Amino acid sequence: MSRRHVQAVIALARRRASVLWALLRDGRVSPPLHRSRKRLSCDVLAAQRRERAHIRSEKGLRWGGRPLIDAA
Incomplete structure (x- = not known):
């Protein structure tokens, strides 16, 4: 470490102290350093993930907006 x-x-340590x-x-x-969001149950989070996955599959998209089938 340089001087x-x-x-x-x-x-920084002095300022924090x-x-x-x-x-x-x-x-x-x-x-607080961030806004605290209302915690959702695992079931609700899983349902939200399934819904997003269903919407992506209907649109034919992967994560990041890439198409499911690449044109060769």
């Missing part, structure tokens, strides 16, 4: 990289990593310390000091909670 500049080590300095950058240390600087100061943010965490401020959150603890103020008694706040960190905002």
Whole structure:
């Protein structure tokens, strides 16, 4: 590791530590990094996958929009 990289990593660690310390000091909670979606059951997810596969087969498409039968 080069010296500049080590300095950058240390600087980022200090910044992260100061943010965490401020959150603890103020008694706040960190905002979520992503929107939490309502969790779907395995049955619902499987049904959605089957429906998408059925639609692709009706259109004659593979994943990525490629045709099922390549013209030779």
